[in-house]
Amino acid sequence: MLIRTDPTSDDPLFAQVAASVRADVVAGRLVAGDRLPAAREVAAALDINLHTVLRAYQDLRDEGLVDMRRGRGAVVTDAATALVALRDDIRDLVRKARAHGLSPDSLAALVKETSRDD
């Protein structure tokens, strides 16, 4: 599992950690049933606060991508399969947006707007 955080980014750190986990699922690096590393370990490796990582894990739980149980840690749920199914569509979209000179941020904003309208 690859987790990346950029302190210079405008996105809050917990959102970056959560986005990394989602990206891992889409890339197939994490599959349903895999256990996320202990939040404490992630926090130490990235030199960020433990609560930042826990917040990211909680967000992922709220959206159903991971299941958190006492003593078992955070485990990726079957929702991972749905994310993987979107992988090719996401790649197509990114490629088209790039061809039209649309920045990733603008694309993300557009996707957000469109989901709100639906």
Next chain:
Amino acid sequence: MTTDPAPLRPVRALRRFVLVAVVVPVILTLAAVAVQLVLLPQLPDPVAIHWDAAGRANGFAPAWTAVVLTVVLGLGLPLLLAATVIRPLRRGETGFTFRFLGAVALALSVLMTVLMTASLAVQTGLGDAGDAPSIVLVLVVALVVAVLGGVAGWFAQPRAVAGAAEVAPTAPLALRPGERVVWMRTASIARGGAVALVIIVMALAAAAAVAWFIADAALAGILTATTLILAAGLACTILFHVRVDDQGLRVASAVGVPRFEIPLGEMTEVACVRVHPMAQFGGYGIRSLPGRTGVVLFTGDAIEVTRRGGKQFVVTVPDARTAVALLQALREREKTD
């Protein structure tokens, strides 16, 4: 167009292994059985099958047991050895272990067929097997011939190529300046192996428990100690946490020890390689070869790090490519800093 001999090598290694560990033992056993059947009418009944330290026959059995033993040991043992490694060999793996096992299989077959046949031959024409001459000379000759057979079996097989092949070279991961990245993954020993190991430990634990009730305390103590040592070893080698970050590579067993840490600055080269534990390391777990240490838990992609001084460290882990791409990116960034 040039012909590349490399892809042919595994095929040749497999053919020669089958010749040495299966075909020759079959022929030897058939020949030995044929000779024994010819000798049978001239043998005492029962024949001597065991001798004491002074060279006097002290164990007897009907002559046919020798024939059966010849087949079971002279053919069964090499076939058993061959069966344990035939699958990786068929997958195209080659290596020291396979070549050695092939030679051992042949040596065992030679030892058993020669020993059984010669021990019958020295008894031909005897009225009573109790008069059988000492077996020492037969034993020495059989051992010498077996060693010669093993050496011949070794050289009949092609030299092993044990180097790990690099998987398509990985491009360093694109990093933004100041970005913090960590890659983590748990590597566990291949499921079949893990199940077998756990069953062995549980069986030992059960035996130890039974021994406390019905056997003497010494035996129970030994069994319990063995169980504990094996269980500890199991806990130390069955599961590893692998981590790559700006500190470098860290591999630690589930219980924390043993642990391997290689800082970025210590590395001179990082590559993603395909590892066949049996062929390249002679087995699974933590393996040490001259100049190369491996935490090899399954057949598959591995992180290979070359340290200053040329020593290599290898760990098999799922998604090793990403880990290698990250290590390469981190090393480049550290150099430019």
